[in-house]
Amino acid sequence: MKPYPHFYPFPKIRLLPVLLHWAADSFDYMAYFDGNGHAYPQGPFENLFFAGNKLLDEEAFFEAMPGKEKVGILGYDFKNSIEKLESKNPEFFPLPELCFFEPELSLQLTEEGFYSKKRLSDSWIDALGSFPRPVDGNLSCAVSPQFPREVYLSKIKTIQDEIREGNTYEANFCQAYSGGFESWEPIAAYLRLNELSQMPFSGLFKAKSQWLVSASPERFLKKSGQKLVAQPIKGTIKRGQNANEDTANREKLLASEKERAENLMITDLTRNDLARVSQTGSVRVEELFGIYPLPRVFQMISTVSSELKSDVTFQDIIHATFPMGSMTGAPKISTMQIIDREETFNRGWFSGAFGWVDGEGDFDFSVVIRSIVADLEVKKLYFGVGSAITIDASPEQEYEECALKAQAILELLSGKPS
Template identity: 75%
Template sequence: MKSYPHFYPIPKSRLLPTLLHWGAKKFPYMAYFEGNSHAYPQGPFDNLFFAGKTRLTEQELFEKNYPKEKVGVLSYDFKNKIENLSSTNTEFFHLPELCFFEPEISIQLTENGVFSKYQLSDQWLEELEAFAPPQGGNLTCDVAPQVPKDVYLEKIKIIQNEIREGNTYEANFCQAYSGEFESWDPVAAYFRLNELSKMPFSGLFKAENLWLVSASPERYLKKCGNQLIAQPIKGTTKRGQNEAQDTLNQKLLLESEKERAENLMITDLTRNDLARVSKTGTVQVKELFGIYPLPRVFQMISTVRSELRPESTFRQIIDATFPMGSMTGAPKISTMKIIEREETFRRGWFSGAFGWMDEEGDFDFSVVIRSIIADLDAKKLYFGVGSAITIDASAAQEYEECALKAEAILELLSGKHT
């Protein structure tokens, strides 16, 4: 993150609760990114707050000479503009394929104080000081899985038949939970989810009536100067209840032939994607099969880095790498057709990307997983969970992996306290 010139000695812990509620009330578009101080390879999200009133068009988003910050969400369904594909499954509510805004407030939050891109007026600070965040917002919502367990298990068999036929090697098959509510407080839900599951790519996004509440563990793509960094996750196991169990689970994940095969296939796909916009010979796997602890799980993370060709544009980078292979499978196009046929919902923002870009074209985007997507006008929300299906996958174990990934969100929506 570029350094912001204006400093105000207000610690993050004091400012943040008021700031997010105030931003949600005052602005049609708002975003907050939180790294939770994770020791993540290549760093987690910076702690950044953005708010604005101007939504960007597709042309403005991808315009090479549009020298302004851009913040927002790229829907999974944007794949249809990259490849000859379609999304015909039922959507829970309408979500734009691209939803980016130009911020007029840009703040980096630290415990020593906040750094602002623009000078903040005394009136702004006084207004924020006087603002009383609402209390007691509803966080709960009854949700149900869209696919019964027996149907899920049958679909895994269908996908494994596709693998036998040579139409895919690995498919990231997802299911959704959905529900309706009378009222729901996404800002309070963000704070609660971040208590339950502090992730390196947590975030909150508002686009008028649409909200994203995210506790993502995964980076899609980061650009820093001429360096591109992709970090696919494939391989998940639960945390132990003590240090000995943790050590054993970590060892079992690292030594699992199945998990390593899943990760290797997607890492290879990621290498090929980056090569399409990078200088010849610069694509390198900086770490393969890294095992990293997160609040409830261990994840197997690989890091791929390359040197971008100078003429490569943001649109060309997206066209080459999106959707991320960890959420599709391999080979990408034929596998996306299979999962579109077998899944029962339109993914929308789920398994898309959420992030920001600065004026010089540097950016950082997460993968939208472990995330709730809500429409406050329609009074509906949903979230998705998935796992990689390979020929030797156990359908029952994949179902349990999905349940593990859904755990924190289900605790939030049920009001359960652990």
């Protein structure tokens, strides 16, 4: 994204909490993105903020709108609009499958100050500067998993039976934690989660009473000019407690035949998805099995890129690639049918995509994982965790991997170190 033209010397450390609370009071919709300075292949999220009141319908979302930005979430069940699929599992609360707004306010944040897309009035600066410093509210919420360990283990075995029958090769099976609250403060929760787990695709989203608090490690899709980049994650191991253990765990992940097989299957699926909208021969794997350190885990990340065909539309790209293979498995359609049958909740925004489209049609989207979805009106929240199930997967190890992925969020919601 090109730099915005107007600079204001308002340091991020002072600006951010006030900006988020001020915007939450002033706009129906807002979004904040932070890459936390990660050395991520193709770069992490840019540090951007958007706010507005104009919700876009599906036609406007896919329409080319030169000079206008679009920001929001594509929910997992948008798959049903792309393929002949359905979702019968109960939802924790209703969520829009497609929730994008057109920003009235667009900012790029730096440590020294922020850049604005348009010149801001003195009254706007005064209003922001005089907004009272926020006082943190309640971050705690008692949550529980949907089913006990024994049920989880039995479901993994059922999925492995489907693999033996040839109905899937790899399935990303997820479970959810959920809870209710009298009061819960999503902005303070986001700021705290970003202290506990600084991720390359950190984000906060408000859509009236509904919120996303995200610490995602994974990019879904990025477009820069005619270049398209996808970066599926498959392969997770915990960080060590010292340098030697850290190195040993990294090498263990890199050497794992099981994790490499999982990653390779999804990388191949991603290559096939990109090929549907890309120039012949342009799809290439820029990095296979890259191991990257994150605050609590190492992740195995592969990077696939391509050059788009000249006549491809934004809608063509989304229809060819969504949902991301890392959250479905392979082959996509039959595997989505299996996981919908074995899972016990409607994913909603979880495992969808969160990001923005700029005025030139470039975009960047994360995968909605390691993220809390909350509705302050119905006073409920949930988050999902999952892992890739293959024929060689150990149900017990997959259960432990899910617990590792849930660790930072459970620490946040309990107020206690996990």
